[in-house]
Amino acid sequence: MSVLAGKELRIVGFLCNWCSYGGADTAGTARAVQPTDLRIIRVPCSGRVNPLFVLKALINGADGVLVSGCHPRDCHYSAGNYYARRRLELLKEFLPVIGINPDRFEYTWVSASEGQRWKDVVTNFTNRIHALGPAPRWEDVPARYDRPEELIESIRPLGCGEHPALPELKQAIKDALAEGLEGVLGWKNGFDAVHAEPVLMTTPEEVDSLIWGPFNVHNLAVYLPKYKGRKIGVVVKGCDSKGVVELLAENLISREEVKIFGMGCNGTVSLPRILAKLPEGAKIESCVGRGNKLTITAGGQEYEMTMAEVAQDKCRLCTKPNAVVSDVFVGNPTTEPEAPADGRLPGLRFLDALSLEERMGYWKGQMERCIACHACRGACPMCVCRDHCVSDTRDPAWVTQEDTVQQKLFFQLIHAQHLAGRCTGCTECERACPMDIPVFALKQQFGRMIQKIFSYGAGLDVNATPPLLTYQVEEPTIKEHDLA
């Protein structure tokens, strides 16, 4: 629908029925004149406002979005606004990473008696949006095709030699199978020397095929929910174990049904980085790892490379190389380094250095390449929806089949929002992407803001509740956004 050209901007408001909608009525009854830009959508409670509605509006061209609910302690439904406060605060902190000025979104509290306050809120917010001007359109922003290439230095020694405790691990798994475990998830060699593939080991022979080393990239936690109700084991690296913890914390798998095998991890590799060092199309014949050096024979030629050159980004900053939770841990644990001062992976570092408009251009460029294969989703151990993903249904119709940058980005935002407070940072989404799109940056933006606001990291404590599924009556780290 057309906005009165030049006069109005498109401002969408979500108001709870009981307090703020009533406050707007009170303002009307008092004939409190306000700017005309705002369009109010009535919702039962601010807690009903899924942050994705706000993102939807902003991605689709709204110039400003305002959410208003009952004051804290005053919610008609007791607690809806407490959930809203956490989710919307986080959303506001998230927006800049996709190039949206966080001032375009605001949330506040107005009670049904506060007509004057409502007038002030509308007036001030509308003035703010007019001062910002019309939101930049995706069509108008120039796409960027540059991308993070930074090779960050590792905070710990990385290695690719044979793990001395592997036979011990195999024996432990065989014992467990003998004791009645249905199977154990692990890795075996794939179609060539640098590709591993997941395996469900059920016989001693299959256990003998188990490998442990830099090519065990897959996070096997992703398969666990599928086996819910069956007794099964899983071999985990440190990062994988965080996924297991988070699944346990959310009751998506049960502790009694899963046996966890761990060994100290010395890092895994990024296959694109290895392939980039080999001639295109060269057949890989063998690979030998010693210390921190890999020797790959491809097309009859030997190539040497160090872990410092080819390790995955997440391994370089890993502080949990040993399983956070395990039933059987064999061998010596790897030394755990101090947390790095800067935990950002290259994707976020690159984005942080850009202006808001450049970030929009960046995502436009990345999303133009997205083929919507949803491999990112498939690799994610925390995606609970599986076959019920909202991107595969019209009911509800969050995304359409249109092949636009906005639609594809919105899918990524849905995924990131669903993972907010739950993502353990395994970066499997990014690894799985056939187009090599750095989608993990969206999750890491949520992650660091959750750390900032709630001092919470996912995947460390099976008794923890993800911060967006709970609340505190007083939120000391969230300051009120007073528009009045």
Added chain:
Amino acid sequence: MNITRLDKAKDLKFKHQVEEESGQNLSTCYQCGKCTAGCPGAQVYDRQVSQIMHAVQMGLKDEALKNRSLWLCLSCSTCSARCPNNIDVAAVMETLRMMARREGLVQDRPIESFWKAFLDTVHVTGRSYELGVMADYMGRTLRGWGNLEIAPMALRKNKMPFIPSVIHGREEVARIFKRYAEKRS
């Protein structure tokens, strides 16, 4: 007393001007009279503060500006401190005073002259000088003789030096006055 034709006399521009210059919203005055009740000058006023406020509300410019009260106001701000509607009444009075001077409607020449005398002294010497102000004022107005009553005591206590203090930067101060005069004209 004349009958005021409210429809004709109402000068809304005047009201808005007072509101603009004083920064006060006069529509909020509901004529409770608390300003008048506490005004130390009320006993000598020819029109009470609350009445002046009402005159401004009604846009009655003459009633608001042509009175001695503006000049007898002591600027003590008691009215402002106690106004139930948070109106800075003293600021309104000061605004009206300035407007009256601009419009040539000064109703109390003696006080105006006293101020002139005071400021002239500052203009010349950079500081105020009581004896000088007094002499200047009495010379201009042939009034103020009541003060002679306290002069002997003041002189006995050596509280009125015969020599004004003059500052080095008096020219600088004079330039302030000069620019002010130029700007006004």
Added chain:
Amino acid sequence: MKIGVFVCHCGSNIEATVDTATVAKIALTYPDVVFAEDTMYTCSEPGQENIVQAIKKHGLDGVVVASCSPRMHEPTFRRTVERAGLNRYMFEMANIREHVSWIGRDREANTNKAAELVRLAVEKLRRNTPLYAKQFDVTKRVLVIGGGVAGIQAALDAADSGIGVVMVERESTIGGKMAKLDKTFPTIDCSSCVLAPKMVDVAQNPNITLYAHSEVESISGFVGNFTVKIRKRATYVDWDKCTGCGTCTEKCPTKNVPDAFNEDISNCRAINIPFPQAIPKKATINPDYCRKIKEGKCGVCAKVCPTGAIVYDMVDEIVEEKVGAIIAATGYDLVDWTVYKEYGGGAYPDVITSLQYERMMSASGPTGGHIHRPSDGMEPKNIVFIQCVGSRDCSIGRPYCSGFCCMYTAKQAIMTKDHLPDSEAFVFYMDIRAPGKMYDEFTRRAQEEYGVEYIRGRVSAIQPTVRPDGKVGYIVRGADTLLGAPVEVDADMVVLAVGVEGSKGAGNLAEKLRISYDHFGFFMESHVKLRPVETNTAGVYLAGVCQGPKDIPASVAQGSAAAAKVMALFSKPKLENDPQVSVVDIKRCVACGKCIQVCPYQAIEEVEIRGQKKAHVIETVCQGCGVCTATCPQGAIQVAHFTDNQLLAEVNALCLS
């Protein structure tokens, strides 16, 4: 789907700044809209009939009315469409009055905005489905919070109709502010003579359970089924044993306790019964003063109590009650007038509040009804009454009129003349507000018959001075705005007609009740004109000054009204829920349990359907907040009529293209 749109003029309320005919014309271009017209008063009888006819004639499946706030007329129009045979939930409203015509002056912008709001309503309606209410049981008991005259009236009316009543009173006796008054206007009736019998009725009515000296600790549940926890504050006296004989009070050696019932103008003992007609007539120990409790010494009351009722180590007790409705009747407190430093800020002994003056004039008060000023016991000759202290004063954040001060000031001035015929009464007022039966006549009588001097103007300051005879006098400096001059009175005593605000702790209680309240501690009614007794929380009603300043007759009327609302609520064997509740799509649910985790009402449970775990909504417990819908990642749980698809359609209607 066939949708009809009706755009209301609301007389000129909307039409003046919105071109309703154009809005209707634009509405016809929206998907599924087959009929649209503008009407004068849609809510009127012919207006509603017009909708019914249109539904029949055009075979409409749903209706949009663009008019006032749905908080006003949504129930009205739902009944209308139901009359025409549609499901009542196949209806949506666009609020083009409160949100458009009344707040914007630009007709073009308003018309465009109104059309867009109609578009939103149409998009929502297209995705509505018929909904049917479920029935649930109701606990036919009512909680009355506050035992002042409004609460007493509500309790008695409800109890008389056979409803069980739980009354909670913060003080150790019911009676509220009215029990403190000497006389009432405009009849000069004795206040306690009118009230005391009603208080006795409360005590004797078998349907009423009274918790005095108690407060509401917490409230959970919803209309029909509230669970209330009540904190019975320790009285240190076993009330089952106490006979109210008063021996303890007589013998208690601690005599310096400020007497709250007498507004602190006199002292009482550490163990006390507030006044002779107290209900319940039971003693209470004030632990801040009791020597036994503070220092472990004394114990006189325990020694003299003939029934052994004293329990020094009593602690608070929490009791639980189940009720189906709640009436809040928590009354008021006086505004803190000590902020007026120009009136002495509480430092001048002979400047007192009107409520203190009531106690002074009351025959059962500390002076036995004799008027003596506090400082030196002198019988005052000049008494000044100052009105609007703490009312109509933006500078202290109390801009409203407290409503009944003009009347009681006239009463007090008349009573003063009755008590002290030689005295002079001066009343400083701004406006005399006396709308009510025989009210204005009453204030006229004060002036015409009793010679009370009314001076129109506020008082700037009260300045104590010492008169030549050594006695303290109070120079009251006011203005007579009719005279256009400052005036002064040398007063012996000054009575301040202090304004009222919601009673202390009202905000806290409102939060427990989940109702709105304003800056002044008054509870917010559902509609200021048409639903003054209801709140926006179903099953919670208001009575008396807790809703806004009002005098005794109005408080009593609202008490009865609240009781009548409860009776109407309880008149049905079962209550019907609002069917706009959450529904689980079991095909999409993966039983991750997040909805169960966030539901504020424990309305979602895990069930097994054909061997698979799924979430299930208990429809009569769900209140329809939609937090679950905003939480479910698969969108498997949708709150009816606020579904993801409906809100997305609204967002898309506004933001796409």
Added chain:
Amino acid sequence: MKYAYYPGCSGHGTSVEYEASTRAVCNALNMDLVEIEDWNCCGSTPAHSVSHELSGALAARNLMQAAKTGADCVISPCPSCSSNLKMARYRMQKPAFKAKVDELLDAPTPANADGGADLMETYSVLQAIVENVGVENVASRVTYPLEGIKVVTYYGCLLSRPAHVAKFDDPENPVSLDNIMKALGAEVLPFALKTECCGAAMGIPDVNIPGSLSGRILDTAKAVGAEAVVTACPLCHMNLDLRQRQAARISKKSFFGLPVFYYTQLIALAFGLPKNAMRLDKLAVNPYPLLDKIAERRKARVSAELEAMKAAGAAS
């Protein structure tokens, strides 16, 4: 703490005793005063009654001079001066007003980040003593307490008004002077006319105005039993002291005979500072009978204490 000191014009004329006692007391309280070089008149009431810009410019020149001292803030004993300097700084926070004032000055005032004038804060000496030195520190320096003489404190209009600019004490019932007087050992009587206007400079054009207003203040003070009035303002002091006889005549009362002190004089007295730190000789209403009374009471108290000590010694 270092203060840029602005004495005000009356310090050289009608209020030399205020000036002398202020400097002496500040010195005794270790307040480092640096007089602003070549300061000019702040313009007082006439300037702001004529033009806010003119008043602002006169004040701004002083505040710019003050910046040269390197002090933390400006202090002035005179409430009118400190109020004017405060008000100028307050108004000049608005860039538009600053620009208008700058047009009158030789050089524009420095700007702060928000575009307003970057000028020093001004306080009354009283505020600096109460808030920076502290009443308890004043009390600890007292060597000759005032022996319970009954005083009323008179603040005048401008010490705490207008409240949003003054930001000091209570505009209706200020207590800072009361606290100092109690610290000195005086009895402070309740006094409702603490902030009632004395008539200010209206005496020059019309002596009846301060005559009747001051008459009322003095009459009430006398009625409540005061032995002296304590002030902090040169203009108030002139109206209450120098014009006391005139006030009695105009308000048709007999002469009050109430000594009127600057609070600094009484501090100096209680600190035991030398005579030239008080300049009591400058007061119009004879203060000496009251000082004699203090001395007598002190003598009686000290000898009673000695007796008590002796008795205690004998007993042990």
